[in-house]
């Protein structure tokens with residue numbers, strides 16, 4: 001009796017499963033691809049590591065060499081068998097352009113961007129349609145030429161402080177276990193100074209009177225977003241130290257950012273002059289632009305959401321890419337020498353790089369070293385859009401041509417790792433070859449995404465990266481820090497590893513040896 005009831009139950013479950021699978025297969029236009037337990041960007045999918053039954057967040061990196069080959073298509077599906085909506089991933093530029101061209105029948109779903117809006121409130125990255133237009137109207141003016149001049153100046157100042165405070169000037173050769181830590185601090189310093197008008201001295205020895213220093217709080221916040229999303233409020237009352245630390249970090253970062261906004265509003269409110277002329281940092285310009293919009297401006301919560309985005313989008317991405325650039329140049333001495341030669345020619349031994357140097361294009365071959373690193377390790381490794389209506393996507397001839405017909409509720413993912421390792425776009429894709437980017441325009445830089453929602457901070461990042469690399473490479477020869485008996489190839493195998501680090505994708509800890517070239 002019981003056994004036949006169990007059997008009947010199993011038959012019903014299997015039938016429901018098969019019917020569900022077939023309906024999902026139809027939704028992805030019968031594209032071949034991954035079949036798994038949870039959707040990759042669902043909480044369960046993202047929290048669990050990449051494995052055969054759970055692709056998770058890191059599969060585009062882990063399986064970059066064979067997944068599209070295996071399914072003989074640049075566009076594949078991913079069907080979650082237990083939970084979640086169906087996905088279509090593409091590594092084809094032709095299909096990516098159709099997804100990211102600003103069409104109204106797809107949108108940025110709030111849960112597709114690391115649930116940024118759930119954690120911090122609506123913001124320019126995670127919103128869409130009218131809400132996006134409102135955010136963008138206020139955020140756009142925050143980026144200005146005067147702001148980029150400030151970035152170039154502050155990079156030179158902070159760089160000098162860094163080498164002095166770290167005592168590098170007195171040491172001909174320095175072994176660094178994780179260059180990422182320095183670059184993360186550097187990029188946080190630049191966004192703090194140029195984004196928020198904060199002092200951010202490199203050697204900050206002052207006692208911080210807050211519960212948790214802001215820098216530490218930010219690092220913890222970026223590492224623990226998934227824990228924060230997955231943990232119900234009552235669990236923070238349990239005696240679990242890790243959760244207490246996470247909670248404290250989120251509260252601390254949040255209090256700090258709110259106080260920044262209130263202080264800026266008060267400062268601008270007390271000025272009689274034109275508020276837009278009172279400061280060139282992103283926050284001043286953001287708050288000023290919002291106030292100028294009157295009742296169409298952003299609420300405090302929305303300002304807060306954008307401040308958080310500036311803080312993270314503005315430092316993690318650049319830091320990850322700079323770490324990858326130095327790692328790759330350390331094992332490509334020929335490329336490093338080429339870059340140093342150009343820097344010496346343009347800047348000589350002493351001159352600091354300026355915005356004019358960046359804009360003149362004279363350092364473009366140095367920038368190409370950064371661009372090629374961003375191709376191989378793109379910090380914004382995916383861009384997602386969900387269909388709201390039935391759409392058609394033209395399939396490239398190489399994949400057989402024709403059209404995909406996709407109903408509402410399907411998640412379309414542009415896989416920038418797949419795209420950047422696609423040999424039809426980048427021949428010999430595993431090879432680090434900065435010359436691919438010689439003569440490239442900003443819109444060619446697919447690692448900043450493509451279409452109308454491409455990165456608004458790209459010039460900020462380019463100015464910061466190019467000025468930093470010019471200063472750093474002029475002073476230091478960069479080599480891999482090898483373990484005893486290790487070869488450069490073994491170092492590459494060990495150290496050129498990547499995955500989600502914080503809210504974005506990037507290289508893991510990079511150990512380097514730096515040697516003084518000149519009297520820095």
Ligand code: HEM
Pocket residue numbers: 124125136309310313314315317318321374378379380381382383384447448449452453454455456457458460461
């Ligand atoms: C190497 C550095 C950077 C990379 C690779 C990068 C990459 C990206 C990518 C791929 C997107 C599109 C995301 C999507 O479509 O879902 C994006 C958007 C955005 N980025 Fe960046 N980013 C970088 C630096 C920055 C900086 C320095 C800032 C700010 C100071 C910034 C602010 C933003 C904002 C606000 C958006 C949303 C734009 C919109 O939707 O209109 N990014 N970024």
